[in-house]
Every structure is written in structure tokens, then in C-alpha cells.
Amino acid sequence: MSIADNIHRIQQELTGTSAKLVAVTKTHPVELLQEAYDAGSRIFGENRVQEMAAKQPELPADVEWHLIGHLQTNKVKYIAPFVHTIQSLDSLKLLQEVEKQAARYQREIRGLLQFHIAKEETKTGLSLAEAEEILQSAEFRAMRHVRLAGVMGIATNTSDEHQLRREFRELRGYFDKLKSLYFAEDDAFREVSMGMSSDYRLALQEGSTLIRVGSAIFGAR
Numbered sequence: 001m002s003i004a005d006n007i008h009r010i011q012q013e014l015t016g017t018s019a020k021l022v023a024v025t026k027t028h029p030v031e032l033l034q035e036a037y038d039a040g041s042r043i044f045g046e047n048r049v050q051e052m053a054a055k056q057p058e059l060p061a062d063v064e065w066h067l068i069g070h071l072q073t074n075k076v077k078y079i080a081p082f083v084h085t086i087q088s089l090d091s092l093k094l095l096q097e098v099e100k101q102a103a104r105y106q107r108e109i110r111g112l113l114q115f116h117i118a119k120e121e122t123k124t125g126l127s128l129a130e131a132e133e134i135l136q137s138a139e140f141r142a143m144r145h146v147r148l149a150g151v152m153g154i155a156t157n158t159s160d161e162h163q164l165r166r167e168f169r170e171l172r173g174y175f176d177k178l179k180s181l182y183f184a185e186d187d188a189f190r191e192v193s194m195g196m197s198s199d200y201r202l203a204l205q206e207g208s209t210l211i212r213v214g215s216a217i218f219g220a221r
């Protein structure tokens with residue numbers, strides 16, 4: 001199967017849903033990203049700042065670049081001129097830096113709040129209480145250049161379907177709660193980013209709106 005075949009097959013699975021495909025392009029050369037673009041992909045996910053900043057000028061300008069990996073505050077400046085969505089917002093301090101850099105470039109940057117849903121300790125992310133603390137802060141409420149568009153989570157690396165469903169439901173529940181409490185009037189807050197190559201079908205059943213798929217498109221890394 002070619003990259004184009006894989007993308008078309010996944011896009012077919014998304015017809016009838018409002019979910020979108022984020023093609024996770026980390027580690028792959030720009031030639032393969034161009035192949036994905038030519039097959040219709042417009043949303044690319046990278047997990048490292050330097051790699052994304054190096055690839056961005058080589059691809060057409062209408063690509064939506066999503067950062068999906070952990071972001072250090074001192075690196076926001078490298079992607080601020082072009083990044084569409086930062087899916088890995090996990091602290092007020094990071095949000096403040098994104099606000100500052102986005103203002104500097106007079107643009108709006110979208111962001112998702114990343115939640116900790118996996119059993120593994122290593123996977124980072126917020127708890128519901130921490131997210132609410134951010135949303136209630138005066139600092140957040142004054143921000144005009146960061147636009148929160150939803151939530152993101154990385155499930156446990158397991159083939160246990162029940163476990164995966166439980167985690168996806170947990171994230172969907174966080175989204176529903178935050179939506180009703182803080183974003184009821186805000187149409188931009190609508191994304192639940194969950195599901196990767198091995199579990200995106202389950203994630204879609206549990207209400208994912210953005211699936212992040214790498215190896216099922218490009219092969220093993």
C-alpha cells in the first residue's frame with residue numbers, strides 16, 4: 001500500500017463523521033510529506049520543534065501544522081510564526097509564552113489542553129483540577145492571541161480495548177465538562193484529539209474529532 005492509498009482508506013473511514021485526520025509526519029523526510037499533501041492531507045503533526053520548523057518552509061503554505069509533542073517555553077518562538085495548533089498545552093506558563101509570541105507576530109495560535117489519561121506515569125498532561133485552575137486564572141482570561149480549541153490525550157500503549165475505551169471516555173468527559181462550564185458560547189472549542197494508528201477506530205467510536213495517525217500511513221518508524 002502506498003502513502004496515498006493509506007490516506008484515502010483512512011479518509012474513507014472518516015466520511016460521515018466530523019472527525020479529521022492529522023497525518024503524523026515526525027521522522028519522515030519532506031518528500032513523503034509532499035506525497036501525503038498530494039494525496040489530500042492538509043494537517044500535519046510533528047512532535048519536535050526543530051524538525052517542524054525545518055520542514056514547514058518546504059511544504060505548501062496551506063498546511064496546518066500541529067505540534068503534538070511536549071513543548072518547552074523557550075522553544076515557542078521557533079514555531080510561533082506559522083504553527084496552527086499546539087496540541088500539547090500543559091501549563092499556564094506555557095500558555096503565557098504562546099500568548100506573548102503569538103502577539104509578537106500579530107496572529108492567533110490555537111491550542112488544545114493536554115490531559116493525562118494513560119496509566120503510564122511518563123505520559124504528561126493536566127488533571128481536570130489543574131485545567132480548571134488555568135481556565136479560571138486572570139492571566140488566561142486576559143489572553144487574546146491563544147484560542148483554546150479543545151483537549152488532547154495520549155492513551156496507554158495497550159491492546160486492552162476496555163482500558164482504551166475507558167481512557168477515551170475519560171478525555172471525552174473532560175471535554176464535555178469544560179465545554180459546558182467555560183466554552184458553551186465558543187464554537188471554536190470543539191476538538192477532542194485522541195486515537196493513533198493502533199486505536200483510532202475505537203477513539204472515533206468514543207467521540208474523537210482529530211485522529212493522529214503516523215505508522216498506518218507512512219509505515220513503521
Ligand SMILES: *Cc1c(COP(=O)(O)O)cnc(C)c1O
Nearest residue numbers: 024047068196197212213214215
Ligand atoms: C507519534 C505520535 C502519534 C502517532 O503514532 P502512530 O502510532 O505512528 O500512529 C500520535 N500522537 C502522538 C502524540 C505521537 O507522538
